[in-house]
Amino acid sequence: MMSSFKRPAAARRVTLAMLALAGAFAAAPAAMAEQVGEVSTAFKLLGANHKIVVEAFDDPKVEGVSCFVSRAKTGGISGSLGLAEDTSDASIACRQTGPVSFTDDLEDGERVFRERTSILFKTMQVVRFHDKKRNTLVYLVYSDRLVDGSPKNAISAVAIQPWAVTDAATPAAGGRR
Numbered sequence: 647m648m649s650s651f652k653r654p655a656a657a658r659r660v661t662l663a664m665l666a667l668a669g670a671f672a673a674a675p676a677a678m679a680e681q682v683g684e685v686s687t688a689f690k691l692l693g694a695n696h697k698i699v700v701e702a703f704d705d706p707k708v709e710g711v712s713c714f715v716s717r718a719k720t721g722g723i724s725g726s727l728g729l730a731e732d733t734s735d736a737s738i739a740c741r742q743t744g745p746v747s748f749t750d751d752l753e754d755g756e757r758v759f760r761e762r763t764s765i766l767f768k769t770m771q772v773v774r775f776h777d778k779k780r781n782t783l784v785y786l787v788y789s790d791r792l793v794d795g796s797p798k799n800a801i802s803a804v805a806i807q808p809w810a811v812t813d814a815a816t817p818a819a820g821g822r823r
Contacts, residue, residue, distance in 0.1 A: 784801055784804075
């Protein structure tokens, strides 16, 4: 006797979306971030304080460009256990830090950085666009969820410039001669 049980269409869509998301995470190489610093924004008696974290990463396909992302990190007991969902607030600043060269072909909207911001289904990610007409790289940071993303976003543009090699004896910016 065959079962007459049928999965609702919404459950099938959620299952397919979860499988697609898992496949996208597994297939997409992304840069690793280094924490540059953090500041506490709210004291929590139990668990870690709420914070703003600043992280840096280098574009994996573009040598000579580094990005800095600041984002909110939820504290408290749930944040300390990794169960809290961070807010979608993030800011980005990308700069040319050396001569720019592409190690591979660039795809518009290609993910260059991703970080989980909740235990399940929510990520903050950075994607890159190459504006060839203006010789500029544009980086967009945004947060998304499996079902519902956030319209909060920020961009940073890096105009690709010739990079002059400086003499090692030249003092750094702000230094004395």
